[in-house]
Amino acid sequence: MNWITNYVRPRINSMLGRREVPDNLWIKCPETGEMVFHKDLEENKWVIPASGYHMKMPAKARLTDLFDGGVFESLPQPKVAQDPLKFRDSKKYIDRLKDSRLKTEQEDTILAGLGQVRGVKLVAVVHEFNFIGGSLGMAAGEAIVKACERAVAEKCPLVIFPASGGARMQEGILSLMQLPRTTVAVDMLKEAGLPYIVVLTNPTTGGVTASYAMLGDIHIAEPGAEIGFAGKRVIEQTLREKLPEGFQTAEYLLEHGMVDMVVNRHDLPDTLATLLKILMKTPAANDDSAEVLALAPVAASA
Template sequence: MNWLTNYVRPRINSMLGRREVPENLWIKCPETGEMVFHKDLEENLWVIPVSGYHMKMPAMARLNQLFGEGNYELLPQPKVVQDPLKFRDSKKYTDRLRDGRTKTDLEDTIVAGVGELHGLKMVAVIHEFEFMAGSLGTAAGEAIIQAFERAIAEKCPLVMFPSSGGARMQEGILSLMQLPRTTVAVEMLKEAGLPYIVVLTNPTTGGVTASYAMLGDIHIAEPGAVIGFAGRRVIEQTIREKLPDDFQTSEYLYEHGMVDMVVHRHKLPDTLGRLLKMLMKLPADAKMAPAENTVEEATA
């Protein structure tokens, strides 16, 4: 316990009438160092106004952007064994889960909802990166599978928003088993003739990239997102070569044919609406902005 910080400073502040300033009141742009007021950043969908840098966006905020606040059905979280391996590293796995739930008000990393986008029913599945780095465990895998099953039952498309550091090491082989399980769910949706679009966000790495994140009918990426399997340092040490500065970014993958579009976050709802209606063979809404298909247009 720090006596000065935890006892003396609060006593002085209370006597002088000072108020503690929240730590997240101002957000610093990782690219330019620009300081942005938290409320302004939130209103701009977590995009830095001047630089256009895409910060990580909370999962619930993404649902609200797609469907409108409260205009969707939130799918229930599946019940699974919380700590199947009784895992402990520097702290217990159960403690890490509790910390993640306190931090995000979510049961696990996956948030899924059913709603309408430009009049078309769809299922959206979103990773919450703030919950243990969006890692894929048993609960997340089960939530993803149930979302695919709901899309098949509703005969509607599914849009995935991955943001993850990969498989959850605290669940070992049980975590890795979610890769083939979710892959089967993707194939079930495709066999039903329903569209599956993936919107790759920052970062999308590890086992998530090696499974459902790269199996979409169309792959969209947000500007500047890091997308890959192994980390940059691991690859450089393996091949003993220096990689390009923009390696594993959305723009690099677009130039090399790994993603179909790089689309600004503000334009995602219209782009998704147009693409989904095309894939469902429905007439497009004339009010929707045209879908971007170049890096220059998408990031302008």
């Protein structure tokens, strides 16, 4: 027994009132290495102030920030079978679900809400990347389908914010079945004549990109977002070629016609409201008519 470590040091710490400091108080910018206090980052919508780097934004915070006054109706999470394949790798799938629910305080990766954005009623669907990488499983697929059905019932647009590594391997073919199911749900919106806008966030990859994430009437991307199907390293190994600088970034896809707009997170609510007023043929107020006219060619070309 080391009496200095086990007795003396704890006594000194207790007398001085020393407390353990959480390791997440300061966030490091992946681009510049700048350290940002977590409260400042949250107040700036998880965007690094100096570099403008867009960090991953929690799903609940994104919905609160998007809707007017942070007020919205949370859509219920559909009930589906838990761990239908009894899957286990290094850990039981059911245990992974429990851990993710404890960490995110969500039932699964999808959160959906109904509310107004600058006076425009819409349904918003958001991926939570911290829930098993935002992967698409049965619960997520069913939540997206139900959100589309609610948008049709309310006769309002739907905006989705994907952030995912793709299909959830622990659910196998049942996960892959969500790709056609969500595609059919998007077709329901289009048959009803309702706008469907996709805001691509970092990262949007795999089966999500191969389905509903690239079926929007308009595709908006956040700056620097990684968007693609297979990873850059996999593509390079397959083609045996070096890919261009910035490949699969939002800016690269904008330059090559895969994305309509790259919009800073701070400007998203205003941009979405303006585009939706155009698509829904809502008369514009005098104070934002110039902005509507400026964005009209973008919406028309989409």
